[in-house]
Amino acid sequence: MYKTINHTVYWYEVKGKGEPVVFLHGFTGTGGTWDTIAARLPEDLQSLTIDLPGHGRTESKMPKDMERFCGDLAELVESLQWKKVHLVGYSMGGRAALSFAVLYPGMVKSLTLESASPGLSDEKDKEERRQNDEQLAQRIQSDGVEAFVEFWENIPLFHTQKHLPEEVRHKIRTERLFQSAEGLAQSLQYMGTGAQPSWWDALQNLKVPVLLVAGGRDDKFTAINQSMKKQIPKAELTVVEGAGHAIHVEQPVVFGRIVSEFLKTV
Secondary structure (H helix, E strand, O other), rough: EEEEOOOOOOOOOOEEEOEEEEEEEOOOOOOHHHHHHHHOOOOOOOOOEEEOOOOOOEEEEEOOOHHHHHHHHHHHHOOOOOEOOOOOEEEEHHHHHHHHHHHHHHHHHEEEOOOOOOOOOOHHHHHHHHHHHHHHHHHHHHHHHHHHHHHHHOOOHHHHHHHHOHHHHHHHHHHHOOOOOOHHHHHHHHHOOOOOOOOHHHHOOOOOOEEEEEEEEOHHHHHHHHHHHHHHOOOEEEEEEOOOOOHHHHHHHHHHHHHHHHHHHH
């Protein structure tokens, strides 16, 4: 269903009954990427999936940065009369979930971060990333979504997806092609890793249980998650062997079990 919050029309779906679990997808994804995982939740949990700004069926009259999106999500959660939620986020959605937990700690019961980071703490690194994301945004707008998807699905981060069944790869590609050039460009410019605040110094203040999940074949994010685990008081890290960046896509049964078992303990 649709809900308008601060000049943005968000598409979201709620399924099931019980304690709410909010799922946040990655760049070029939609809420639908979580359908398989949400269906595997224990029966006493309900799911909320949402298309993030610049993605899917969500439409915004103005670009949203990470903090503004978190404010909108807080309004949506309150409108559903939920006091606290479990958050599950992948990649960009993981950065959004962590941002929400830092900004609205009283609304979070637990945090599951898949292949996510707290941003960049070094200003030179942030500026370089902003410039790279700006160039990529311009490329999307000039070349179009189809050409961008052809490039994006061939970057090293997703090389492990080459071995997925054809039907799964087709679903991922269809989801990516469903996006708009303007939406993806704005997402990079306003919610990219270089654009968002660095939350490294805030990790030590997280009071809720945190599950970090990384793919064994994703060296970069395994290392980032190992560093995060050292700074988060109640963190546990699971490295899924044989998986790359998108564990919930590459090994949905394993990922679903890991998340469900974690949620049963919090």
